[in-house]
Amino acid sequence: MRLAQHMSVASDRVRSTVIEATEFPELSRAYRVLGVPKVVxxxxxxxxxxxxxxxxxxxxxKAVETA
Amino acid sequence: MSILNAQVRADVRTELAKLAGPVRLVVFSQELVAGDLCRQNEALAREVAELSEQITVEVLNPAIDRERAAAYGVDQVPALVVEGARDWGLRFYGIPLGYEFSNLIDALVVASTGEPALSEATQTALQALAADVEIKVFSTPT
Structure with a gap:
């Protein structure tokens, strides 16, 4: 997921975390990861x-749009 | 035993020749939480660092180095932070192998250059963000 990483470098506002889904089953369940890559x-x-x-x-x- | 075979090491060495300056891999390990995975993650970071003089490795324990972990926003182990001249917000949870390994190498290069491979329009839009953005990318090695 290079786009997420490059976006992090492009803006101080952006942080990206690549999560190895099988090593973090609880996180994967919490975010309902059924297929990869999944971006939240x-x-x-x-x-x-x-x-x-x-x-x-x-x-x-869209994620930063104010309601 | 090495994690990276000779061919991969040669390929990575070539890729890391693109590093434009020093980069640091900050490894978060906690033996009591995930000993085997943390040791593998640390070993991987050190093997990668052997392939370029520009790369240094620092190992932190989030239970001991709490302030540093909090400052990086790291709350899981094993974890890796890729830093260049500054902290760009590049994080990896879990051992970045397989597909994720190429992302790790790419992260090292872009952290060193500070020059993202994105269109001007995208960069302009991102620099105008008025709120923080946290992107989680769930991935698997294969």
Missing amino acids: INERVEFEGAVPEADFLGAVL
Whole structure:
């Protein structure tokens, strides 16, 4: 998931954590990880699978939208 | 016994020639919580560090180095933080092998350059963020 990492470097606001799902079964259960890669942003937006950069950015922006 | 075979070591050495400056792998280990995994993670970090003079390894125990762990926002072990001239927010929970290993090497390179491979539009949008963003990426080695 290079996009997440590169986004971290691009902005002080962004932090990315790659989580090895099988070594953290409790976290994986808590986030209902059924397939990988699964991305969860700010506990608000999630998706599975690789996506283009523009879609990933869209998910990040959606995660910080104020209600 | 080595984790990385000779071919992988050669490939990684070539990739790490792209490092533009010093990088640090901060390893979080806690024997009592996940001894075997933490030892493997630490061994992996040291093997990678052997492949470039630009890489240093520091090992912390989150139960002892609590302030550092809190500052990094690390609350699991085994964990790795990849730092360049600054902390870019690059974290790994679990041993980054398989697909994740290539992400680790990529993280080292981008941490050293500080130059993300993203479009101008994406970078502009990210720099304008008004709130913190925490991205979790669940992955597996295969």
